[in-house]
Amino acid sequence: MIAFGNNLRKLRQAKNLSMEALSYEADIDLSQVFRIEKGIINPTLSTLHAIANALGITLKDLFDY
Amino acid sequence: MIAFGNNLRKLRQAKNLSMEALSYEADIDLSQVFRIEKGIINPTLSTLHAIANALGITLKDLFDY
């Protein structure tokens, strides 16, 4: 989960998105983005899907690390 | 979520595993496997990770559909 969070941060920063911008695009709460990147929580598939969409990538690519 | 469930069922059957066998290997409840394949619930990353491991594939491959 921590590995996934690190990868997400990398992907987000590569698109020059702030956590707030990503949370807006994905329609998930900023606190969730923070906790997911930190590996504090264990996101659900729907949240992962929303994040992938907001990043303009597929779920498959979200896990390509 | 339903699409993911259908794909999971395909992957599981391709390995000739029953839901019960997969639930045992992944150490998750049989009722969860059923509900995930049916798209009734929204699994967490840790559950998805356990399923991928039990299938002998990566998370990336679990979402390759």
Place this chain on the structure above:
DNA sequence: TGGCATTTAGGCATATATCCCTAAACTATT
């Protein structure tokens, strides 16, 4: 047809993901 494995179904309790909130800490940039 009978029995066995598998899938489908639902109820209940517990853990926790998610949302909404406030606010502090950190990082530029001026």
Place this chain on the structure above:
DNA sequence: AATAGTTTAGGGATATATGCCTAAATGCCA
């Protein structure tokens, strides 16, 4: 130094994922 943007942090309420249980329905093979 001061302001603005961003990240980090945590508390509380609600929704729901998960585990455990029982049992019915379905499929399959002897």
